[in-house]
Amino acid sequence: MTPPKVQPRVPRGMRDILPQQMIQRQYVMDVVRGVFESFGFEPLQTPSLELKDTLMGKYGPDAEKLIYYAQHAQGSEDLALRYDLSVPLCRVAAMYRDLRKPLKRYQIAPVWRAERPQKGRYREFYQCDVDIVGCESMLADAEIISVIYEALNKLGFAQFRVTINTRKILAGLGQYAGVPEEQLGGLYRAIDKLQKIGLEGVKEELRENGLAEEVVTRLLDLLRVQVAGEQVLAELRERLADYPVALRGIAEMEELRGYLAALGIPEDRYQMDFTMVRGLEYYTGPIYETVVEEPKVGSITGGGRYDELIGMFTNTSFPATGTSLGIERIIDVMTELNMFPASIGATVTRALVTQFDANSTAASLGLATELRRAGVKTELYFSADSLGKQIGYAAKKGIPFVVIAGPDELAAGQVALRDMSSGQQQTVAREQMAPTLQTWISRLEK
RNA sequence: GUGGACAUAGCUCAAUGGCAGAGCACUAGACUGUGGAUCUAGUGGUUGCGGGUUCAAAUCCCGUUGUCCACCCCA
Incomplete structure (x- = not known):
């Protein structure tokens, strides 16, 4: 019962x-x-x-x-x-x-x-x-x-x-x-x-x-x-x-x-x-x-x-x-009266780390930790859905930046950073990931 | 404390006395390198609750609880 x-x-x-x-x-x-x-x-x-x-x-x-x-x-x-x-x-x-x-x-x-x-x-x-x-x-x-x-x-x-x-x-x-x-x-x-x-x-x-x-x-x-x-x-x-x-x-x-x-x-x-x-x-x-x-x-x-x-x-x-x-x-x-500044956004998350497949999961986790330690509020996407779906999730939730690290980027020691507001995407060396995002975020919050 | 309006799926709402529905959301599947998708299927209801009228009530009546609005007062 x-x-x-x-x-x-x-x-x-x-x-x-x-x-x-x-x-x-x-x-x-x-x-x-x-x-x-x-x-x-x-x-x-x-x-x-x-x-x-x-x-x-x-x-x-x-x-x-x-x-x-x-x-x-x-x-x-x-x-x-x-x-x-x-x-x-x-x-x-x-x-x-x-x-x-x-x-x-x-x-x-x-x-x-x-x-x-x-x-x-x-x-x-x-x-x-x-x-x-x-x-x-x-x-x-x-x-x-x-x-x-x-x-x-x-x-x-x-x-x-x-x-x-x-x-x-x-x-x-x-x-x-x-x-x-x-x-x-x-x-x-x-x-x-x-x-x-x-x-x-x-x-x-x-x-x-x-x-x-x-x-x-x-x-x-x-x-x-x-x-x-x-x-x-x-x-x-x-x-x-x-x-x-x-x-x-x-x-x-x-x-x-x-x-x-x-x-x-x-x-x-x-x-x-x-x-x-x-x-x-x-x-x-x-x-x-x-x-x-x-x-x-x-x-x-x-x-x-x-x-x-x-x-x-x-x-x-x-x-x-x-x-x-x-x-x-x-x-x-x-x-x-709609007095909240746009910079607050609808979420606290500033970056979404996407996943490609089982082989790259570990790498994605590593990227997420690296960003969090650098002070970037970072969310990890929890399944290897199509990239379109993952980006769609970010768009829907209002997450301003997306980190993409598939096999191509990983092989080259790079990550792709996507600015959701402009749709512009930039591929940078992995060690440039956190500094680049920090710059983008501070610009956003100004 | 006083007065009024309202209450239907998780949300927004339809159905006015005659089979309880839609959109969104949600779940499953299809789709695997780029924008809020699309397609297919599905879950979801004691119509706030209790009583009454009626052959028949989401619908009419009474009560009750809750929400919103106004008054009193207050942030």
Whole structure:
């Protein structure tokens, strides 16, 4: 009796990444990693599972509902899959307090959120986080934004804008509106939608939230400043003069803007927008996110300053700031807009060594080893099919170069090298094989 | 968490109440010194799953699971 077959499938919202996509993925990660390291950020790895207590009470009640619990039947610890990379970093900073500051780390790793899957939203997805622990200066925030700019730029993004705000201005806004604590969430959510639904939409939303008509009018008057665009910070400073938190926030923004200019970030790549809100509760200062208009996949980066978070683990707290690049969404956008450079190709293989017959198999194996040792990614064709079929295989798979060594070449101590893109073929002495291919490959990858 | 669309071979899809099909992929064979082939043959299905209506259901109805899309929220 054969046992019943198990339906091959993956959990909801999770995916297999097949080799062709994996090649694109690794390209993106390599670029991002390169940019991170160019700023001196260093890698960190933490477990996929954290103690449940490590995660609870950090993200706010709405986000907390999405945390996956991961119990072992006989386990004595309450465990959960990590929800992001920032909280684990804070745990690390609290655990190893002698790590040299500023602690500049990056981490590229999966996180899990039990959300309902949708376009650009998965239940398991990678985040690429860069954070700076131990620096309260806006220089750190400026550096983070600079990293975002350099990474997106290097990946070929042209139309993007990093939106910057600070929790301090938002707090001032709440005071200005005079709404009680429990209405703040609704207020923030409403003004966050300004870009999307416009002034009238926000007005309605605020009314629905039960805000007094007078308060709504007051707020809308302020929101018009953002819509108008010019001199937003200067205007805010006047209008929010009575709210010290807001003034501190405005000062932060102005300092930050100065640094961004000095770092050489083009002015049209970022924007101060005091109506941008980020959901996570732990942010305390500047917050930033990047949204691309087309295709609509939501934000591709998001982050901010969280000076109090490490203090939730230990009495000795540290200021911290950082961002997350959403690699899944970045890949989705790049795929949709065809932004991958042709040089990545559809395969990692750069050369295919063909086979002629049983007598030449040993020679083919030798050639393959020689190429691999010379750093050429080489695949050996596994059967002595007709040469046409072997070349066809290379063409189909996108392997750029084919090595042909039949009896004629072997007898002469030569190999024939075929460039699949041009169809040109060149016969060279065997010892010239690896150097010639190396030259061809480096030309290809430029 | 709320709403909508969809679910047929490994993939893309056809069949609208009356025999479950095509293309691609896959397997075997033919072809043995040069481009994604061609020829021949073949495998592949409890039509997501469970129930109901009917002489008869891939097709109509109910439930369920999954996928996609939008909202909420978010990378």
